[in-house]
Amino acid sequence: MKVQVERLLLQVNGLQLSLLQACPTDRRDQPTLILLHGFTGSALSWGSLLEEFASAGLRVIAFDLHGHGLSEAPAAPERYSMEHCQADLLAALRQLGIAPAEAILLGYSLGGRIALYCAFSGFFRALILESASPGIADPRERAARQRQDEELAASIEREGIAAFVARWEQLPLFASHQRLPEERRAALRAQRLTNRPQGLAGSLRGVGTGVQPPLHARLPELSLPVLLICGALDKKFCAIGKEMARLLPRATLAIVPDAGHTVHLEQPARFAGLVLSFCANLVPLRGQSPDATSGQ
Numbered sequence: 001m002k003v004q005v006e007r008l009l010l011q012v013n014g015l016q017l018s019l020l021q022a023c024p025t026d027r028r029d030q031p032t033l034i035l036l037h038g039f040t041g042s043a044l045s046w047g048s049l050l051e052e053f054a055s056a057g058l059r060v061i062a063f064d065l066h067g068h069g070l071s072e073a074p075a076a077p078e079r080y081s082m083e084h085c086q087a088d089l090l091a092a093l094r095q096l097g098i099a100p101a102e103a104i105l106l107g108y109s110l111g112g113r114i115a116l117y118c119a120f121s122g123f124f125r126a127l128i129l130e131s132a133s134p135g136i137a138d139p140r141e142r143a144a145r146q147r148q149d150e151e152l153a154a155s156i157e158r159e160g161i162a163a164f165v166a167r168w169e170q171l172p173l174f175a176s177h178q179r180l181p182e183e184r185r186a187a188l189r190a191q192r193l194t195n196r197p198q199g200l201a202g203s204l205r206g207v208g209t210g211v212q213p214p215l216h217a218r219l220p221e222l223s224l225p226v227l228l229i230c231g232a233l234d235k236k237f238c239a240i241g242k243e244m245a246r247l248l249p250r251a252t253l254a255i256v257p258d259a260g261h262t263v264h265l266e267q268p269a270r271f272a273g274l275v276l277s278f279c280a281n282l283v284p285l286r287g288q289s290p291d292a293t294s295g296q
Contacts, residue, residue: 001025003054009070012091015079018070019043019092020062022054031283032103033275034093034124035062036111038131038262039203040168040192042069049264049272056276057285061096061103063089065111066207067199075198080206082117082213089114090123101125104279107132108264110203113212119222120215126225126282128275131237131261134244135214146210153201164200165192176233176260188265219247226251227278231259231266252278 002025010017020043024030033053037045043062053060064071066080066088074080093103105124107115112132119127136142156164169177169189177185205211226248230241232255245253254274259266279285 001055003051005050005054007070008096010092010095012088012095013084015066015074015088016072017066017088017092018064020050020060021096022050022060022062024054024057024059030057030059031279031285032059032061032098033279034089034103034105035060036065036089036105036107036115037062037068038109038111040068040165040195040200041065041108041111042191042194044069044191045188046264047268049268052272053275056279058279061093063092065114065203067203068195073196073199073202075202077202077205080202081211082114082207085114085207086118086121089118090121093123104128104282106130106275109261110207113209114207116215117212119224119226120218124224126227126278127222128227128229128278129244130229130263130271131231131234132228133209133237133240134216134219135212136209137214137216142210142214144210146208149204149208149210153204156197156201156204161193161195161197161200165189168192173234173261176231176266177262180266184265216247219244220249223249225278225282227274228253229263229271229274230255231261231263232257233260237261 003022004025005022008019008021035046042064046062050060050062067073100123103124104126105115106128108130112129116134136145228241228245228251230237238255241253245251256263256267256270264271
């Protein structure tokens with residue numbers, strides 16, 4: 001199937017947001033899947049998954065989040081807040097003609113935290129979270145994380161993107177990336193290096209885990225279908241995923257073998273299968289049979 005991919009720039013609430021849209025060329029009424037990337041990423045981080053999802057019959061919209069990719073990087077940290085992210089994303093979707101209860105929202109890591117917050121708006125049909133959390137419940141831990149994020153933001157501004165990326169790649173969270181082919185790691189590094197100090201620092205200060213509102217107590221209220229995806233090698237987020245699955249009324253947890261924090265990068269075929277099977281339970285897709293996605 002032919003797929004058309006285009007770059008769009010939207011003005012929403014005084015801010016420019018950039019996105020990639022991938023659509024089957026022979027359909028105009030396809031269901032919509034929204035993608036939100038992680039910290040240091042962009043719409044390009046999803047790679048060939050955009051075309052794969054679109055080939056299955058989905059209209060795919062992948063945003064560059066605030067301060068990332070080609071989206072604007074405001075100077076004020078509060079402009080990156082969860083509240084502003086939600087307002088801007090919903091305004092952008094309305095500009096694109098997407099109605100409430102129509103789109104499925106997928107977020108990875110930072111994008112997953114934003115997606116979970118946005119899911120409480122009632123705008124979305126279903127939710128997919130990859131390696132995401134509801135925040136930090138303990139106030140002392142949250143304050144400590146906010147201090148850490150401030151220190152990291154200041155170091156990015158002081159030392160620049162290249163020094164930051166070199167340190168970021170060495171985090172234990174991304175140890176499983178060493179298993180990836182060198183060309184894939186090089187492409188990931190090149191994408192991260194396109195970021196701007198002001199954008200990443202603003203994101204850490206405005207929507208970092210230390211400042212976001214913790215959502216643990218609200219999870220039982222979220223009645224829409226939720227797919228939780230995490231990598232078996234990422235023990236921390238597997239534990240978070242299990243706890244979220246316990247609290248969410250309509251959640252399915254999928255733990256993917258031989259993957260760490262970035263399941264969509266480390267096991268793209270398995271990730272795509274989980275996402276498309278989940279979507280096929282909600283909307284008709286080409287070549288997809290509705291069946292339950294289950295944990296391992």
